[in-house]
Amino acid sequence: MKNLLSTTKSSQRAASTFPQPAHQPRSSHSDPPLKRLIDYGQAYQRQIRWAIVCSVLNKLFDLAPPALIGMAVDVVVKQQDSIIAHWGIKDTFGQLWVITLLSFVIWGLESVFEYAYARLWRNLAQTIQHELRLDAYAHLQELELAYFEERSTGGLMSILSDDINQLERFLDVGANDLIQVATTVLIIGSAFFILAPSVAWMAMLPMPFILWGSIAFQRRLAPRYAAVREKVGFLNSQLANNLSGITTIKSFTAEAYEVGRIQTLSQAYRHSNERAIVLSAAFVPLIRIIILLGFAATLLFGGLEAAHGTMSVGTYSVLVFLTQRLLWPLTRLGETLDQYQRAMASTNRVMNLLDTPIAIQSGSSPLHPFTPSPLHPFTSAPIQGELRLHEVTFAYHDRAPVIRDLSLQIPAGKTIAIVGSTGSGKSTLVKLLLRFYEIQSGTITLDGVDVRSLDLRELRQAIGLVSQDVFLFHGTVWENIAYGTFAASHAAVVAAAKVAEAHDFIQQLPQGYDTIVGERGQKLSGGQRQRLAIARAVLKDPPILILDEATSAVDNETEAAIQRSLEHITQNRTTIAIAHRLSTVRNADCIYVMEQGKLVEQGRHEALVVQDGIYASLWRVQMGLR
Numbered sequence: 001m002k003n004l005l006s007t008t009k010s011s012q013r014a015a016s017t018f019p020q021p022a023h024q025p026r027s028s029h030s031d032p033p034l035k036r037l038i039d040y041g042q043a044y045q046r047q048i049r050w051a052i053v054c055s056v057l058n059k060l061f062d063l064a065p066p067a068l069i070g071m072a073v074d075v076v077v078k079q080q081d082s083i084i085a086h087w088g089i090k091d092t093f094g095q096l097w098v099i100t101l102l103s104f105v106i107w108g109l110e111s112v113f114e115y116a117y118a119r120l121w122r123n124l125a126q127t128i129q130h131e132l133r134l135d136a137y138a139h140l141q142e143l144e145l146a147y148f149e150e151r152s153t154g155g156l157m158s159i160l161s162d163d164i165n166q167l168e169r170f171l172d173v174g175a176n177d178l179i180q181v182a183t184t185v186l187i188i189g190s191a192f193f194i195l196a197p198s199v200a201w202m203a204m205l206p207m208p209f210i211l212w213g214s215i216a217f218q219r220r221l222a223p224r225y226a227a228v229r230e231k232v233g234f235l236n237s238q239l240a241n242n243l244s245g246i247t248t249i250k251s252f253t254a255e256a257y258e259v260g261r262i263q264t265l266s267q268a269y270r271h272s273n274e275r276a277i278v279l280s281a282a283f284v285p286l287i288r289i290i291i292l293l294g295f296a297a298t299l300l301f302g303g304l305e306a307a308h309g310t311m312s313v314g315t316y317s318v319l320v321f322l323t324q325r326l327l328w329p330l331t332r333l334g335e336t337l338d339q340y341q342r343a344m345a346s347t348n349r350v351m352n353l354l355d356t357p358i359a360i361q362s363g364s365s366p367l368h369p370f371t372p373s374p375l376h377p378f379t380s381a382p383i384q385g386e387l388r389l390h391e392v393t394f395a396y397h398d399r400a401p402v403i404r405d406l407s408l409q410i411p412a413g414k415t416i417a418i419v420g421s422t423g424s425g426k427s428t429l430v431k432l433l434l435r436f437y438e439i440q441s442g443t444i445t446l447d448g449v450d451v452r453s454l455d456l457r458e459l460r461q462a463i464g465l466v467s468q469d470v471f472l473f474h475g476t477v478w479e480n481i482a483y484g485t486f487a488a489s490h491a492a493v494v495a496a497a498k499v500a501e502a503h504d505f506i507q508q509l510p511q512g513y514d515t516i517v518g519e520r521g522q523k524l525s526g527g528q529r530q531r532l533a534i535a536r537a538v539l540k541d542p543p544i545l546i547l548d549e550a551t552s553a554v555d556n557e558t559e560a561a562i563q564r565s566l567e568h569i570t571q572n573r574t575t576i577a578i579a580h581r582l583s584t585v586r587n588a589d590c591i592y593v594m595e596q597g598k599l600v601e602q603g604r605h606e607a608l609v610v611q612d613g614i615y616a617s618l619w620r621v622q623m624g625l626r
Contacts, residue, residue, distance in 0.1 A: 018610065027541060036348070037344075047127075048124065051120035051121050052179055055121075055176050058110055058180070059210075061110035063184065115422030118176075121171065122172050124576075125171035128167070128168070128171060129168035129171075133160055134161055137160055143358060146359070146396070147359075150397075152237035153241070154235075154238065154239055155234070156235040158233040158237070159350055162236065163229065163347075163350050164350060167347055169339065171343075174336050201558060205293070205297070206294040213283070214283075214337060217279060217337060222341055222344065224275050224276040224279065226348070228269070229345045230272075234265055242258050256587075261509065276341075280337075302319050323545055360435055360437075360438050361456075363459070365449060383446075383462055384412040384447050385411040385447070385544045385573060386448070387409075387446055387544070388408075388409050388444070389429075389442065390441075391405045391407055391443075392441070393441045401440075401597060401608045403428060403429065404596075404597045404598055406425075406598065407442075407599070410574060411574075414590070415577065415589050416576055416577075416588055416590045416591070417576075417579055417591045418576065418592045419591060424596060426548075427549075430546050433463065434465065435460070445546075461540075463544045464537035464545045465546045466545070470521065470532070472521030474518060476514050477512070477532065480532055481493050481513075481539060483536055484540055485536075485539045490513075491538060493513070493539060496538040497535045499568055500532070502531035513586070537569070542573070544572055544574045544575075545573055547575065547578065549578055549580060581622070582605075582618060587605070588603060588605070590603065593613070600613070600614060601614060
């Protein structure tokens with residue numbers, strides 16, 4: 001029950017929070033990925049500013065110890081003429097005591113700001129990761145079915161999981177590294193030109209080459225990491241597909257074949273990573289050589305000036321330490337740029353998903369207000385449920401029309417059946433009524449109102465769908481029946497199960513209504529899954545019920561049980577039954593016969609048999625009369 005309550009609360013929160021994505025990127029596909037990420041993160045400007053301030057202050061105090069070392073050397077060498085002596089403290093012990101106190105203060109502040117920036121950046125990374133994943137998933141749910149048919153589940157999972165995690169890893173560490181490197185260059189460069197302008201240029205000489213090399217590497221790495229992200233998407237897609245089809249793989253003893261396919265894709269992923277590693281691994285050694293030149297020049301020429309007395313020994317000590325603190329951290333720039341390029345490749349994929357336009361727009365007109373009443377008996381809703389299709393034409397992308405100039409009327413409160421051979425357009429018609437796809441021409445109206453002008457969620461809430469391909473979520477029987485009607489009481493769920501003739505078999509399950517059904521309901525039989533789907537539709541209590549081959553995959557006994565429950569729940573509501581088994585729809589108020597996307601016959605069962613047309617031919621075949 002606790003699990004169910006948490007599911008219910010999160011589902012209600014999602015329904016109210018995500019009618020549209022929370023963040024709308026203002027950039028375009030042509031913008032650099034960093035700009036797209038910055039545009040997305042406008043809501044986090046305050047947290048980002050504080051994180052940057054703490055990173056800069058931490059680096060400022062981190063760079064202070066070389067100055068303390070220089071002051072300490074100055075005290076030992078000059079004693080009464082040191083910098084601290086000019087503050088009025090002449091005693092050598094007193095001067096060293098001041099340096100000791102300053103050390104405690106500086107190290108303490110460095111630790112405080114390191115803790116602060118670590119918390120801020122990590123929490124920011126977690127927050128952006130969380131919000132970006134929710135926004136991407138919410139936007140994905142708004143896209144039309146055609147989008148999913150053209151893409152693999154594994155590829156989309158790679159974007160929602162791996163790509164967003166890659167971005168989180170960069171924000172967690174890489175962003176701070178870049179800021180601290182920039183801070184180091186600015187502070188130490190300024191200190192050099194103040195303390196020893198004659199030697200400063202030697203230490204700073206490698207900087208342009210390092211920056212130029214970094215930019216050059218970045219540009220060459222970008223397409224290679226884009227290829228890496230693409231290859232991992234292909235690999236995840238095949239893995240997800242294979243795990244879903246594990247029964248088929250085993251039944252055809254195709255394990256070795258599938259291992260070979262995964263090996264090929266994994267090898268392609270490895271090779272794409274190798275191409276990126278060839279460049280990224282070369283960065284640090286090359287940078288070290290350039291750094292060595294700057295460090296050696298400072299060490300040599302600065303030492304000569306100190307020996308000749310033109311530079312104090314303390315200043316020379318500071319310069320040597322600062323040169324090391326300036327140049328050696330730049331060797332990490334290669335690792336940081338590696339993280340950056342991976343993150344930007346992932347950012348592009350996530351932002352491209354967020355920028356995908358929503359093809360099916362919701363209307364603004366509300367339906368007649370109604371309150372579903374899941375408790376038995378099931379009463380009709382104020383929505384009448386009259387559906388009309390007028391000269392409707394529809395074609396899937398780049399295909400010939402599946403439905404052509406189709407016109408039919410579905411009276412309110414009546415049960416009508418739609419039959420026809422495979423590929424005649426029956427199931428497509430269901431998808432059009434639910435606006436899973438947009439029609440090319442014609443109109444579909446509900447109670448006289450064009451469905452395109454209606455609020456999309458209200459339209460779909462008014463229609464209950466029981467499909468041949470029943471989808472159950474990994475969870476309990478209780479949760480699957482209550483899915484979509486999350487606030488339903490236990491009594492309502494049980495009542496719906498009884499109407500669907502599912503209560504008896506549920507009671508025999510190990511934990512009853514708390515039994516876990518497994519992924520896609522694999523622990524249940526086909527008939528059991530079908531009855532749970534009917535119970536789910538019963539609990540929703542919609543004014544319009546669509547049964548798409550609801551009994552085609554069950555045995556005769558189960559079909560008889562399902563038919564009894566359907567006869568009960570179809571009363572006082574508009575019902576559309578899509579069927580291959582004509583025996584299941586012979587009592588419909590009207591039967592429409594479709595062929596090649598057109599309406600070719602209509603009437604009651606007896607009249608259609610007498611007509612001796614397509615329906616009569618199908619009937620004789622199924623009854624074994626010829």
